[in-house]
Amino acid sequence: MNTQDCYAKAERILSEMSLEEKVAQMLQLSEKADTKELFDKFKADGTLGSYLHVLGEETGDFLENAYQSKLKVPPIFGIDAIHGHALLKSATIFPSQLAMACSWDTDMVEKVGKVTADEVAADGLNWVFSPVLCIGRDLRWGRIDETFGEDAELISRLGAAIIRGYQKNGKVAACAKHYLGYGEATGGRDSYDTEITERKAREIFLRPFKAAVDEGCMTFMTAYGSIDGESLTVSHRYLTEILKEELGFDGFVVTDWENFISMVRGQHLFESMDDACVEGIVAGNDMSMNSPDFYAALVNAAREGRISMDIIDNAVRRILRVKARLGLLDGKRENPLSRDIIGCDEHQQVNYEMSVKSTVLLKNNGALPLTDAKKIAVLGPNATDVRAQYGDWTYFSHPNSKPHETAKDCTYTVLKGISEAYSDSEIIYAQGCSVLGDEDAQTSERWMNEALDAAAGADACVVVIGDVLKQNGEKRDRANLVISGRQIELVKRVKELGKTVIVVLINGKPLELGELEPYADAIVEAFNSGDMGGLAIANLIKGKENFSGRLPISFPYSSAALPCYYNQYDYWHGSKYVDVPKGSPYPFGFGLSYSNFVYGEPALKETVLKRGEKTELSVEITNDSANCGIETVQLYFRDKICKMLTPVRTLIDFKQVTIPAGESSTVTFTVDTERLGYYDRDCKYCVDAGEFALFISGDGKNFKEITLRVAE
Numbered sequence: 154m155n156t157q158d159c160y161a162k163a164e165r166i167l168s169e170m171s172l173e174e175k176v177a178q179m180l181q182l183s184e185k186a187d188t189k190e191l192f193d194k195f196k197a198d199g200t201l202g203s204y205l206h207v208l209g210e211e212t213g214d215f216l217e218n219a220y221q222s223k224l225k226v227p228p229i230f231g232i233d234a235i236h237g238h239a240l241l242k243s244a245t246i247f248p249s250q251l252a253m254a255c256s257w258d259t260d261m262v263e264k265v266g267k268v269t270a271d272e273v274a275a276d277g278l279n280w281v282f283s284p285v286l287c288i289g290r291d292l293r294w295g296r297i298d299e300t301f302g303e304d305a306e307l308i309s310r311l312g313a314a315i316i317r318g319y320q321k322n323g324k325v326a327a328c329a330k331h332y333l334g335y336g337e338a339t340g341g342r343d344s345y346d347t348e349i350t351e352r353k354a355r356e357i358f359l360r361p362f363k364a365a366v367d368e369g370c371m372t373f374m375t376a377y378g379s380i381d382g383e384s385l386t387v388s389h390r391y392l393t394e395i396l397k398e399e400l401g402f403d404g405f406v407v408t409d410w411e412n413f414i415s416m417v418r419g420q421h422l423f424e425s426m427d428d429a430c431v432e433g434i435v436a437g438n439d440m441s442m443n444s445p446d447f448y449a450a451l452v453n454a455a456r457e458g459r460i461s462m463d464i465i466d467n468a469v470r471r472i473l474r475v476k477a478r479l480g481l482l483d484g485k486r487e488n489p490l491s492r493d494i495i496g497c498d499e500h501q502q503v504n505y506e507m508s509v510k511s512t513v514l515l516k517n518n519g520a521l522p523l524t525d526a527k528k529i530a531v532l533g534p535n536a537t538d539v540r541a542q543y544g545d546w547t548y549f550s551h552p553n554s555k556p557h558e559t560a561k562d563c564t565y566t567v568l569k570g571i572s573e574a575y576s577d578s579e580i581i582y583a584q585g586c587s588v589l590g591d592e593d594a595q596t597s598e599r600w601m602n603e604a605l606d607a608a609a610g611a612d613a614c615v616v617v618i619g620d621v622l623k624q625n626g627e628k629r630d631r632a633n634l635v636i637s638g639r640q641i642e643l644v645k646r647v648k649e650l651g652k653t654v655i656v657v658l659i660n661g662k663p664l665e666l667g668e669l670e671p672y673a674d675a676i677v678e679a680f681n682s683g684d685m686g687g688l689a690i691a692n693l694i695k696g697k698e699n700f701s702g703r704l705p706i707s708f709p710y711s712s713a714a715l716p717c718y719y720n721q722y723d724y725w726h727g728s729k730y731v732d733v734p735k736g737s738p739y740p741f742g743f744g745l746s747y748s749n750f751v752y753g754e755p756a757l758k759e760t761v762l763k764r765g766e767k768t769e770l771s772v773e774i775t776n777d778s779a780n781c782g783i784e785t786v787q788l789y790f791r792d793k794i795c796k797m798l799t800p801v802r803t804l805i806d807f808k809q810v811t812i813p814a815g816e817s818s819t820v821t822f823t824v825d826t827e828r829l830g831y832y833d834r835d836c837k838y839c840v841d842a843g844e845f846a847l848f849i850s851g852d853g854k855n856f857k858e859i860t861l862r863v864a865e
């Protein structure tokens with residue numbers, strides 16, 4: 154059905170709806186104690202707009218009742234398919250968003266979106282609450298693992314790619330979240346206030362959301378927090394004026410979980426739910442996630458004339474249009490995709506490829522590739538911990554934590570991956586310690602001694618450490634980003650035995666690595682690597698695969714020396730803290746491989762342009778090694794003299810190129826003067842005349858610079 158037909162169908166249904174039916178469309182419910190009564194009522198009468206966290210096999214009754222109802226409008230089923238349809242145990246569970254971002258590979262990320270949406274649709278659901286487009290610049294924030302990292306350009310490109318993938322089969326809507334500024338909350342505190350101005354929002358935080366609108370993302374989710382003291386949930390400026398009117402978003406906006414309740418109980422903005430709901434809808438939210446009182450509050454407000462019917466109609470219209478575009482208003486239909494595709498081999502192959510590309514080599518003193526080792530000790534708490542490897546938002550953790558859930562068999566932990574990749578070697582395993590160090594002293598000593606015994610007889614040791622779910626996620630911000638428990642001691646004591654030590658990090662966010670580094674011959678960062686992570690890591694360690702991952706986020710020297718993201722302003726009173734080195738030990742863009750890429754000098758086709766013109770920048774790259782590899786070529790700029798402060802560098806483009814051993818390749822970028830601008834203090838985008846530095850880099854540490862002049 155084309156857009157016009159969809160809109161006409163939505164309009165016809167809207168014209169037949171009662172007030173109660175309209176408001177019911179604007180509500181989404183999950184099943185829990187305080188929603189139970191309403192949940193059951195709507196389940197029976199079939200008029201609710203949406204459910205969340207209902208899995209496929211449970212959808213039948215809801216649909217049946219909807220098709221029996223007067224309007225025959227089925228609910229849209231939303232699910233937190235954050236890295237795969239991972240709340241369903243049998244689904245393909247991909248690396249976390251942060252891990253996927255290490256690939257810098259938009260095609261792969263799009264494929265992940267497509268596989269996820271196909272599994273979601275096969276499960277009878279039609280809406281994924283993904284992607285997270287928050288900018289992950291405060292590493293203390295508990296949800297860093299859910300972001301695509303710290304840079305607006307990279308997030309915009311990966312975000313658009315995954316939305317493209319999600320919406321490709323035409324049966325699933327994506328949801329750009331959390332709009333806006335959620336990741337930048339002061340102190341990294343989950344859902345707290347963000348002290349940014351509209352100018353800064355435009356320069357950085359809005360960019361990925363604009364990319365989502367341009368990609369046709371069908372829904373947006375309102376963040377929990379506030380910007381400069383105004384709750385996003387009642388921000389007419391951000392929700393209506395900027396998102397809907399200026400950016401032209403034509404889908405619908407859902408609040409996050411109980412945002413309306415939060416405005417009464419948490420943010421102290423309203424005395425009553427009635428006022429909170431009315432103001433939230435007037436501001437531009439179209440659907441309330443949970444907040445069961447919303448239904449009665451809005452129906453009453455409309456009856457009493459406290460909210461206009463036009464506002465309600467506009468919200469319902471947006472919801473119905475999305476439903477029409479997903480084919481939900483076409484009448485009863487069979488599930489179009491077979492459940493057999495869920496977790497199938499073809500999907501797990503995409504997952505494996507994604508995991509290979511999501512893994513970053515941070516350090517290698519020659520220990521890797523580990524080609525021949527007769528006896529390998531696999532040590533460390535995260536070598537076998539599927540929960541830690543998955544990270545957040547899986548069947549272990551949501552909707553509620555499930556401590557007794559067991560892992561599925563097909564998941565490759567690092568131990569399983571190493572055992573398969575090195576099937577001719579002897580593999581011994583010992584845990585060594587826990588991540589949190591919360592075991593009793595006797596157990597702790599026993600674990601450490603068992604690991605040291607295992608290491609003593611091995612040719613090489615792969616020590617898998619990092620963090621666990623308790624240290625990541627909603628409401629789990631960390632003030633201290635050290636590697637916890639006795640994990641560093643384990644690495645140190647294994648190294649003191651004179652062994653080759655390969656450290657694999659499985660963790661949700663960048664941690665301080667300074668204390669660990671002297672004892673590690675190689676460091677592999679895998680973040681939360683999904684079902685196939687262990688096999689990908691093992692094949693990379695062995696050299697069967699080459700590393701190509703690049704960091705989408707900078708690592709800290711110290712938890713106290715934050716922020717450490719790369720695109721900061723110059724630090725003009727001295728250049729660093731007196732007691733911590735400047736910058737980041739492993740910055741944005743960094744990553745090693747088994748190839749060695751040598752950059753020539755960049756060249757510009759024209760060195761002087763007028764505003765609005767474009768030119769080409771080329772650079773020759775030689776793979777001076779015996780291994781074919783993928784290089785991620787990064788293009789940054791800086792306006793040399795600007796009326797507003799400008800970051801030391803800003804990423805404007807990147808390209809990936811595969812270069813066979815010993816060969817060269819020329820990579821060409823189009824440089825558009827329109828991309829070299831900034832927002833002035835009146836929030837106006839300007840490109841000034843003058844000199845611009847363009848930087849080319851393959852690792853975020855070494856840069857080749859060339860100057861472009863923009864004439865008056």
Ligand code: NOJ
Nearest residue numbers: 205233282330409410627
């Ligand atoms: C809370 C989270 O902030 C959001 O990301 C998620 O999609 C919803 N709840 C639904 O679970």
